[in-house]
Amino acid sequence: MKQGQIPTLKQIAKRLKLSTSTVSRALKDHPSIGLVTTMRVKKLAAELNYEPDNRAIFFKQQKxxxxxxxxxxxxxxxxxxxxxxxxxxxxxxxxxxxxxxxxxxxxxxxxxxxxxxxxxxxxxxxxxxxxxxxxxxxxxxxxxxxxxxxxxxxxxxxxxxxxxxDLETGMIEAINTFVSCGHNRIALINGPESLLASKQREEGFIKGLKSNDINVNRDYIFHTNLSEKGNQEAVEELLSLVDRPSAVICFSDYVTLDAMKLVREKGLVINQDIFFISFANFPIWNHIENKPMASIEQFxxxxxxxxxxxxxxxxxxxxxxxxxxxxxxxxxxxxxxxxxxxx
Structure with missing residues (x-):
């Protein structure tokens, strides 16, 4: 066999004076092929660095x-x-x-x-x-x-x-947690309005507020497109409200990181002037000292x-x-x- 030439089943069969089908079955440890023949075939295949032609296998199996x-x-x-x-x-x-x-x-x-x-x-x-x-x-x-x-x-x-x-279950838990701590001015920074998940989060948010007898204030619902600029605009709009929310639920841990940074830049103290809960349990929270109260695990x-x-x-x-x-x-x-x- 020429140097650089890719070995084939036919070449192995020719060298061993066997049929191509016998060589193929031997390489797959088929029980119809004797142990000695199987060992001979595998030994030569290893010496030649033979690799199966996956294209042929894929074509045959249509996968x-x-x-x-x-x-x-x-x-x-x-x-x-x-x-x-x-x-x-x-x-x-x-x-x-x-x-x-x-x-x-x-x-x-x-x-x-x-x-x-x-x-x-x-x-x-x-x-x-x-x-x-x-x-x-x-x-x-x-x-x-x-x-x-x-x-x-x-x-x-x-x-x-x-x-x-199911975003509703974690959302309601988040609202219940805030309410149990005395918060009733709760805001939501949600994702793009076109997303199904954004709609589900908002539905859960409204349901959680109503179950705690808190009036739904549409001014407390914000949307961001996930960009740093979009996050900044949502947070600045939130902080500019006369009756500023004391608690915020963010639809993403990354949005929460941006939001907390902006809040600190405004001179406010996290978990004192304003509290956060976010989605979706970012592992790095374990290594951050001033972290949100909680995060919602989405598995x-x-x-x-x-x-x-x-x-x-x-x-x-x-x-x-x-x-x-x-x-x-x-x-x-x-x-x-x-x-x-x-x-």
Whole structure:
């Protein structure tokens, strides 16, 4: 065999005076092939650095054994936890993960999905960009028989597989915690209004206020587009109110970090002049001295693992006992119980 030439099954078979099918079965430890023959085949394959032609295997099985995953931003602990869970599940199924970050850019997200289509991945997991409004790709993948499962940030559609956190449970716990500490001027800094999750948070916020006999003040509900400028505008608007809120629920730990920074710059004291609770239990809070009172855990690992589990069942065309809308309750995690004192 010439130097640099890639060894093939036919070449191994020719060298050993065996049929190609015998060599193929021997490499797979097929019981119909004797031990001595199997050892001879494997020894020569190792000497030649033989690697199976995966393209031929994929063509025969009509699978690429890859899945595509689109996440907003891996720099966020939420999504780094999620991708670890997905990769663990993929490894258990002998699959490879192709990952793309949308960075909350709809055009970038669509390019990644287009790349997955060209690679003929066997399935896709998506946590949508905060700015996604075009869902035509769902029908495209349905026509190609490529299953898609959404988690965390999902489309407002009943005809797709969605795994989410029940934002209402944690939101109501947050409001109850603030009220128990004497707060009744409670504000919400929410995400973009177009997001399904933003609507659910606001519904939970209003429900929590009403259950505590607190009038809903629309001036206390703010929206940000996740940018530093958007966060700053929301906080400055909040602080400019004559009857300034004493407690704030932020839809993201990263928004909370920006908000607390701006509050300190205005000369106010965190957990004294103004109190915070946020989503979604950022691990770094354990290393920050002046932290929010609490954060709401949304279980990214559980969501992502369930998304992967459903996806692999769909790839295997096993849809038994599977709902297309799975919800995990969110839960309030107290970060600084020493600050939970009455006003």
């Amino acid at each position: 690429t054994f890859t899945i595509g995953v689109v996440l907003p931003n891996l720099s966020e602990a939420f999504f780094s936890t999620a991708i670890s869970a997905i990769e663990d599940m993929a490894t258990a199924h002998n699959y490879t993960v192709i990952l793309g970050q949308s960075l909350d850019d709809e055009a970038r997200e669509l390019k990644i999905l287009e790349s997955f289509k060209k690679h003929r991945v066997d399935g896709i997991i998506v946590s949508l960009s905060k700015n996604t409004n075009n869902f035509d790709f769902i029908e495209t993948f349905q026509k190609m028989n490529i299953p898609v499962v959404f988690f965390d940030c999902v489309p407002d559609r009943e005809d797709v597989y969605r795994i989410v956190s 990214p690992g559980k969501q992502a693992e369930k998304a992967a589990e459903i996806l692999f069942d769909l790839i295997k065309e096993d849809e038994t006992n599977k709902g297309n809308h799975i919800i995990y309750p969110s839960r309030l995690i107290h970060l600084d119980s020493s600050k939970q004192t009455s006003l």
